[in-house]
Amino acid sequence: DSGVTQTPKHLITATGQRVTLRCSPRSGDLSVYWYQQSLDQGLQFLIQYYNGEERAKGNILERFSAQQFPDLHSELNLSSLELGDSALYFCASSVSPSGGPGELFFGEGSRLTVL
Amino acid sequence: DAKTTQPNSMESNEEEPVHLPCNHSTISGTDYIHWYRQLPSQGPEYVIHGLTSNVNNRMASLAIAEDRKSSTLILHRATLRDAAVYYCILRDPTNAGKSTFGDGTTLTVKP
Numbered sequence: 037d038s039g040v041t042q043t044p045k046h047l048i049t050a051t052g053q054r055v056t057l058r059c060s061p062r063s064g065d066l067s068v069y070w071y072q073q074s075l076d077q078g079l080q081f082l083i084q085y086y087n088g089e090e091r092a093k094g095n096i097l098e099r100f101s102a103q104q105f106p107d108l109h110s111e112l113n114l115s116s117l118e119l120g121d122s123a124l125y126f127c128a129s130s131v132s133p134s135g136g137p138g139e140l141f142f143g144e145g146s147r148l149t150v151l
Numbered sequence: 152d153a154k155t156t157q158p159n160s161m162e163s164n165e166e167e168p169v170h171l172p173c174n175h176s177t178i179s180g181t182d183y184i185h186w187y188r189q190l191p192s193q194g195p196e197y198v199i200h201g202l203t204s205n206v207n208n209r210m211a212s213l214a215i216a217e218d219r220k221s222s223t224l225i226l227h228r229a230t231l232r233d234a235a236v237y238y239c240i241l242r243d244p245t246n247a248g249k250s251t252f253g254d255g256t257t258l259t260v261k262p
Contacts, residue, residue, distance in 0.1 A: 038194065069247070079195070079238070079252035092248025126194050136183050136244025137202070142194030 042143035054115040061129030068110040074123035086133040160257045171224040173239030182241040
């Protein structure tokens with residue numbers, strides 16, 4: 037158990053809909069990262085927050101947005117969903133604000149299926 | 152962004168050592184080398200990391216080349232539970248967003 041909690045574990049929705057994925061980081065970790073893992077693209081970095089502020093941005097689509105709340109949990113919002121958005125979405129947390137030696141602790145992921 | 156190159160797959164026999172290589176020829180002087188593994192239907196799990204010196208922990212050892220352009224993850228005695236996809240990534244202390252997970256190495260452990 038990594039200490040990172042993600043909900044929901046599974047989600048099935050239709051194209052055009054909007055969903056919210058939630059992540060609670062490990063106790064004491066201020067950084068939250070979001071990754072997308074699809075079959076044909078591996079683990080893709082989406083975005084990182086540190087203590088409520090956006091810290092780094094990857095290949096996140098404009099239809100996607102995220103935020104980190106004062107209690108440090110984070111939400112990833114996916115809107116106008118397309119079939120290609122079907123994937124596993126992982127949240128990871130770390131104690132440090134950037135890379136370097138800080139270990140990443142991953143949650144179990146949220147599997148999104150768009151029909 | 153500094154990228155890593157790993158073999159797509161490797162096989163090992165149970166209870167034998169496994170050496171998983173990773174090339175990172177464009178590594179910068181401040182990048183840390185991290186290894187993670189992902190078991191089926193689970194999130195990636197931290198294994199080990201290092202900067203310049205070789206590192207050991209309860210899970211594995213990390214051997215880093217002197218020029219830091221390559222590294223090797225060593226599992227001393229592979230078990231069936233070590234079958235996973237192993238990722239070698241570089242973590243830049245100034246920009247966490249530059250860490251790129253490649254395709255990793257799928258390790259198969261044969262009994």
